[in-house]
Amino acid sequence: MKVGWLGFWLLGAAAVASAAAAEEPRLSVYNWSDYIAPDTIAKFEAETGIKVSYDVYDGNEVLEAKLLSGRSGYDVVVPSASPFMARQIAAGVYRVLDKSKLPGWRNLDPFILELVAAADPGNEHGAPYLWSDTGIGYDETQVHAALGEAAPVDSLALIFDPAAAEKLAACGISLLDTPQEVFPAALAYLGLDPKSRDLGDLDKALAALQKIRPYIRKFHSSQYINDLAGGDLCVALGYSGDVIQARNRAREAGNKVQIAFRVPKEGAMMSVDMLGIPADAPHPENALRFIDHLLRPAVIADVTNAVWYPNPNLPATALVKPEIRNDPAVYPPEEIRRRLYVDLPAPPAYERARTRAWTRLKSGR
Numbered sequence: 375m376k377v378g379w380l381g382f383w384l385l386g387a388a389a390v391a392s393a394a395a396a397e398e399p400r401l402s403v404y405n406w407s408d409y410i411a412p413d414t415i416a417k418f419e420a421e422t423g424i425k426v427s428y429d430v431y432d433g434n435e436v437l438e439a440k441l442l443s444g445r446s447g448y449d450v451v452v453p454s455a456s457p458f459m460a461r462q463i464a465a466g467v468y469r470v471l472d473k474s475k476l477p478g479w480r481n482l483d484p485f486i487l488e489l490v491a492a493a494d495p496g497n498e499h500g501a502p503y504l505w506s507d508t509g510i511g512y513d514e515t516q517v518h519a520a521l522g523e524a525a526p527v528d529s530l531a532l533i534f535d536p537a538a539a540e541k542l543a544a545c546g547i548s549l550l551d552t553p554q555e556v557f558p559a560a561l562a563y564l565g566l567d568p569k570s571r572d573l574g575d576l577d578k579a580l581a582a583l584q585k586i587r588p589y590i591r592k593f594h595s596s597q598y599i600n601d602l603a604g605g606d607l608c609v610a611l612g613y614s615g616d617v618i619q620a621r622n623r624a625r626e627a628g629n630k631v632q633i634a635f636r637v638p639k640e641g642a643m644m645s646v647d648m649l650g651i652p653a654d655a656p657h658p659e660n661a662l663r664f665i666d667h668l669l670r671p672a673v674i675a676d677v678t679n680a681v682w683y684p685n686p687n688l689p690a691t692a693l694v695k696p697e698i699r700n701d702p703a704v705y706p707p708e709e710i711r712r713r714l715y716v717d718l719p720a721p722p723a724y725e726r727a728r729t730r731a732w733t734r735l736k737s738g739r
C-alpha cells in the first residue's frame with residue numbers, strides 16, 4: 375500500500391494521540407482506612423491490568439496537607455465533600471471529571487448529588503463514594519457497669535457530662551482527632567448550633583471540652599475500631615461504619631464485648647466522601663476507569679457489604695446484604711436522618727481560632 379505524506383502525517387498524529395490516551399498501567403489511590411472491600415483493588419487490577427498502589431489516611435487534614443502542597447502523586451483521593459472538598463476545589467486542586475468516561479454516573483442518587491452540589495457546584499469534580507455519620511460507639515457492658523442502667527447512651531452527655539466522663543475514664547473514652555468533628559459535637563451538647571461560627575460559642579465549646587479533657591484517653595480517628603472491639607475503650611466519638619466494624623470484629627472474636635452505635639439525640643454530623651482526581655494526577659485516564667469501576671452497583675455493594683458504610687448508588691441497594699440494608703445504624707431511618715447536619719466551610723478567621731482552641735485543648739493548657 376502506498377501512503378503519501380498526508381497518510382504519514384495522519385498515522386503519526388494518531389500514534390501521538392493514542393500514546394497520550396494509553397497511560398502506563400498504573401494508578402495511585404489515597405483513601406480512608408477501613409473504607410474499601412478486601413478484594414476491590416485486586417479485582418480492578420485483574421480486570422484492567424492496571425497496577426494500583428494504595429495508601430490510607432484517617433483524617434481530612436492529612437489529605438488536605440498533601441493536596442495543598444502539590445504533586446501528591448495521587449490519581450484518586452477521597453475528601454469529605456464539605457467543608458474539605460469545597461475549599462480544595464476553590465484552591466484549584468481537582469480536575470473536572472469527564473462524565474463521558476463515567477457511564478456508571480447514572481446510578482448515583484440524585485438526592486445525594488444535590489446535597490454535595492453545595493460543595494461541588496454542578497457536581498463537576500467529585501463522585502460521591504460512601505457516606506457516614508458521626509456518633510457514639512460504646513461497650514454496653516462496661517458503660518452500664520460504670521453508669522448503671524440509666525446511662526445516657528442516646529446522648530452526647532455520655533461523653534460531655536463531666537460526671538459521666540469521670541466515671542467512664544477508667545474504661546476509656548476516645549474522641550476523633552479532628553476539631554472539625556469535636557467542636558460541633560460539643561456545641562450540639564451545649565444546645566448551641568453545631569455549625570455556629572460565633573467566637574463566643576467556640577469559647578463555650580472549648581470550656582466544655584476542657585472540663586472533660588482529663589477523662590479523655592485518646593484523640594484518634596481509626597484506632598478506636600480495634601480498641602472498642604478488644605474492650606480497651608468503652609466510649610468513642612466515631613464514624614458510624616467504623617463503630618459497626620468494631621461491633622462485628624468483637625462478635626467474630628467471640629470475646630463477649632458488645633458494641634453499639636447511636637446517633638445522639640442532640641444531632642450528628644453527616645459526611646459524604648467524594649472520589650476526586652487531583653489536577654496534577656499522573657494517570658487521570660486510569661483514575662476515571664477506577665472511579666467508573668466503583669460506580670458499578672455490584673462493586674460498590676461489595677464495598678458496603680465489607681465496611682458497613684452506606685453508598686449513594688441506587689441500583690446497588692438491592693445487592694447490599696439485607697442485614698446491612700435494614701440495619702438502622704447503617705442506613706438511618708427518616709426520624710434519625712432528620713437529626714443529621716452537614717458541615718459548611720468556615721471563614722478563615724474562625725478556622726484559625728478553632729485550630730488554636732484545638733491545640734490548647736490537646737496540649738491541656
Ligand code: N2P
Nearest residue numbers: 406407408506613645
Ligand atoms: C473510614 C472513615 C470514613 C468516614 N474509616 C469519614 N467520613
